[in-house]
Amino acid sequence: MATIKSIEQLTNNKFVNLFHVQGVNKKGHESNYFVASRNTDKSGLMITTHENVADGVQIYALYGEKKDKVVLVRQYRYPIDGYIYEFPAGLCEKGENYREAAIREVHEETGLEFNPITVDEMYEKPMFTTVGMTDESVSMVYGYAEGEISDKFQEQSEEIQVIIADRDEVRRILKEEHVAAIAGYHLQHFLVDEDPFAFLK
Numbered sequence: 001m002a003t004i005k006s007i008e009q010l011t012n013n014k015f016v017n018l019f020h021v022q023g024v025n026k027k028g029h030e031s032n033y034f035v036a037s038r039n040t041d042k043s044g045l046m047i048t049t050h051e052n053v054a055d056g057v058q059i060y061a062l063y064g065e066k067k068d069k070v071v072l073v074r075q076y077r078y079p080i081d082g083y084i085y086e087f088p089a090g091l092c093e094k095g096e097n098y099r100e101a102a103i104r105e106v107h108e109e110t111g112l113e114f115n116p117i118t119v120d121e122m123y124e125k126p127m128f129t130t131v132g133m134t135d136e137s138v139s140m141v142y143g144y145a146e147g148e149i150s151d152k153f154q155e156q157s158e159e160i161q162v163i164i165a166d167r168d169e170v171r172r173i174l175k176e177e178h179v180a181a182i183a184g185y186h187l188q189h190f191l192v193d194e195d196p197f198a199f200l201k
Contacts, residue, residue, distance in 0.1 A: 001026060007042045010034075015091070019045065036134040038091065046135040054126040054139040057102045058089040060186055061114055061145040062196060069164050070190055071145050072173070072183065073109055076159040084178040085163070087186075089138070098124070102141035110162045111150025116143035119200045129182075140182070142200060167191055 002025040010018040019042060021033040038055040039045055046052065061071040074083050090105035092098055099116050106114035119142055126137035149162045165173065170187050173179060179187070190196045 002031075004047055007045065007047060009042055012040070014040070017041075021047065034133075036136070038134075038136050046137075052126050052137055054092055054098045055136050056089060056091040056138045057098050057105060058087045058138050058140050058182055059102045059106050059114060060087055060140060060142050061106060061112070062143075063112075063145045063164050067144065067196075069166050070170065070187070070196070071106070071110060071112065072163040072165050074161040074163055074177075080178065082178060084180055085173050085183060086180040087183045098126075098139040099141055102139075102143075106145060108153045108155070109158070109160055110145070111153060112145040112147045112162075114143055114145050116141050117197070117200070123200055138182075142197060 002023045005022045005024065007022075008020040010020055015038065017037055017040060019035045019037060021035055022031070023033065024030045035045070035047070037045055042048055059071075063069040063071050071088060072085050073088055074085055076082070077084050088106050088109045090101065090109070092101040093104075096104075102116060103114050106112055124139045124141060126139050128135070128137045130136070149164070151160070151162070154160055163169070163173075167190070170190055174184065174187060174191075186196075189199070193199070
């Protein structure tokens with residue numbers, strides 16, 4: 001395993017920061033590595049704490065009387081200068097349980113009410129988003145959404161359209177649109193599984 005020799009914080013922002021990490025691996029190769037993190041200083045980096053705590057949540061919510069539709073957001077993202085289809089998602093606030101964050105984020109982004117289901121903890125364990133460049137990890141929360149779509153709770157910085165997609169629309173999205181990886185993998189199963197949450201049982 002590599003040895004970390006030094007960590008230098010390069011930015012001081014609210015939502016994401018860049019750190020320069022110098023290390024040497026067991027082959028003797030020295031690396032200059034750049035790590036993006038949701039942490040505001042190096043004391044919170046996983047390099048420092050070795051603890052995997054959810055920075056945020058993504059929410060896989062089924063919708064409709066037959067639970068045969070899925071809640072998606074079509075969101076503008078600066079890194080690709082375009083729109084991408086994703087699950088509702090967001091960061092956990094300080095002291096907030098990730099399930100509480102899921103309920104709040106669904107309401108803020110979509111106006112819908114979200115009811116999480118109870119699953120084995122391995123399905124909600126925080127997992128890393130893009131570990132080649134960041135220590136960010138998120139918990140996936142599963143459940144059912146209901147109510148009317150509204151954008152009145154969205155932040156000014158967000159450019160989000162709420163999509164309630166049936167299987168035909170999901171198929172079109174996967175074929176034609178930009179899709180976030182975590183959502184894409186689940187949507188592939190949504191297409192073919194009669195009960196999309198069967199794998200959780």
